[in-house]
Amino acid sequence: MTLPPALLNLLRQTFAADACSFDEAERLAYAYDNSRRHAMPDAVVFPTEHAQVEALVQACRAHRIPVIARGRGTNTTGATVPVDGGVVVSFERMNRILRIDPDNRLAIVEPGVLNGDLQQALKPLGFFWPPDPTSSPWCSIGGNLACNSAGPRTVKYGSPRENTLGLRAVAGTGAGFRCGTYTSKGSTGYDLTRLLIGSEGTLALITEATLKLTPKPSGIRTLRATYRDVGAAARAVARIMAQPVTPCALEFIDDVALKLARDYGGEGVPLAGAMLMIEVDGEPDTLAGAAEAVSRAAQGDGLEELKVAQTAEETQALWSARKALSPAQRTISPNKINEDVVVPVSHLPELVDGIKRLSAKHDVLIVTFGHAGNGNLHVNLLPRDDAERERAHACLAEVFALVISLDGTLSGEHGIGLIKREFMPLALSPETLGLMRNVKAAFDPDGILNPGKLLP
Template sequence: MPLPDPFLHALQSIFGDDVHTGMAERLAYAYDNSRLNAQPDAVVFPTEHTQVEALVCACRQYRIPLVARGRGSNTTGATVPVEGGVVASFERMNRILRIDPANRLAVVEPGVINGDLQRALAPHGLFWPPDPSSSPWCSIGGNLACNAAGPRAVKYGTPRENTLGLRAVAGTGEGFRCGTFTSKGATGYDLTRLLIGSEGTLALVTEATLKLTPRPSAIRTLRATYRDVGTAAQAVARIMGQPVTPCALEFIDETALKLAHAHAGNDVPLAGALLMIEVDGEPDTLDAAVHAVSAAARGEGLESLHVATTTEEAQKLWAARKALSPAQRTIAPDKINEDVVVPVSRLPELVLGIRQLAAEHDVLVVTFGHAGNGNLHVNLLPRDAAERERAQACLAAVFARVIELGGTLSGEHGIGRAKREFMPLALQPATLHLMREVKRAFDPDGILNPGKLLP
């Protein structure tokens, strides 16, 4: 159904001629990094907070769905406009408003690219810890929407732990601020943490005050190979059980290593499993930290342990991890990419359970990811229609196994459209009811990103 003329006139009063209803623009904003695709009826590009307030008010008045979008790197369909309406792309709202080294904070608009922010902070000796693999092109707003963190979360935390406050517009059209400019605060409900991870279903973020961290002076990279996934997973539990917390602890299983080896050659070792470990800190403490982590990495099943001595050598050690995504795409363009989380102590059970389910359903499954958090990326690689059908059954079984182990459905990809049907598996009816009531308070007419997150 086309948008009503009065609503289009309202959009034009807000954005002038910069309201896009042509087929090319609608197609360009119809998809994200999932396989879902649905065209919006219009695309707009806010550049200031007052425009967002006016946009939400207009959408509410005419009951038009409104989907906020960063750079479209989400893998769960969270930014796909499944009910049409308007996509608000924040790519032009991309200013770094303030960097305050004395108070270790930065104020940014949601369209700022993660990598651009990190480069702007580097001269101040600071960084924002969340660093998803898509950091060269993903936006801060998208990071906040999904609580996307990356490998450094094992030591430094996710966006929830690294965001002080937000400015946003609720589904009522009312703008508000939440959080503080201080590192401590105990004034009312923590709406900042509530909005982070809400995938644009509660409010549209127009500004974020980010908590910054001093950049460590030195970093060491270690690579350990193991006989099998079980002994590697046990090593993860040992490493996370001793006092020195690595700044990255990545796990790669045997199937993933074989794919990466075929793609990248001998820079990628063949083994039952591999751990990539990074330790950071000041130079005079780093040797002791590396020794402690190395001691924990040693144990049953260890085949090799190597510590890089130069930056070039460290980059070479990371070759296996960097080769994974292109290697998988060559085999299965329709790969299913999920990111489940279990308590670190249950990681060995999860890894072995996934292998059993892959064999049971006869589906190629590649497992790797942020093992230090118990956050693994489970990639199912179906190559034809029959395998795609089996992969869906396998995925449901994986989710059930994760919940049995005390885990949860997502660590950083979010729920979006792809996983919303599994939410009752993870959350009690009373919990889901409270979430719906929160949604109703923020967005009484249900116009913000409908059809996502809540079943």
């Protein structure tokens, strides 16, 4: 696609010389994300204020040119790949924390603020923003909102949808608008804030977010439980989530993942049929009781060992297996297929057993771990050559079918993007997809916002 001269002129007028690039090398840097898919944009712009985004979208709409919002490119589903060319809008320079208001437990930020930077700014004030994806040191708040990216703390504190009060954004019409509230309660019309979160830039471009803050607990206790097999560990998850103390993290790691982590990280990683990493948080006078309640629930048929960390060093040692997983997987397969399916917690044993069967059926190595307290498991298929890659894609379709049969859904926090959109009819009825298309048409009547993503 070649941009019309009138649009080129407007881009140069709207953005400073260093904030608008047509250079091939720079465009290439914004042609891909962590999905390893890529497609070249025709231009990249770096807005610093809301008005520039309005002007850009209005101009691109007039010329029917695609507009693709981008955070820091950590997404794994191809959600920011400009498949039809057009203009990539990188929000990395809209990175100001505009206001922190402890009295009202809120912060107002621009979309380019890094998750980790926000957490550091909140720490001295005794607050945090609960969403904590693995990529938090380098992923942006805007990207977190676009995909509803969450992390381990979601089990207790919720995802971005539960931790965002309001947004400022620009629809595909070029009209700027605000939605949501500055209050923790509100019942005034449709909830457009939650609608935009997770919409992957297909409805509007977020230019500001009002986030709900949570007081930081003063203590945390870490437990590690190993089990005879994955079924025993999955049943323990259901027991833990059925008692009154909600852990702030409940991570599951299967036997294949443990062996892989041990090969990479050394003998500090236990060999077992499966493992749970559990954390509880709270005030000092309640912490011991919370840890004891969770420990009781973790015990049962198949438990091999239960350890409770007493020091920061012991906590770090207990987490060693989980932290070794990502680099260990890269040593096996640079073409890892990373999915983040979700099922009701009571169906975790069936999901884990089913994945084992599919791994054997298709002769593909599958490593399973993730946020078991939400029923959200990361299913990582690790093909090592072209033949295994073909079998992995056939296996993936059956994994999704298994998840849907267990009343689950395709994604918990990675989103749909480009890679999973063909599977959307598995999860949603034609009537539901039709309503979603109508919503898309209302926000973006000409279909210029992130075309080719999310909706099949």
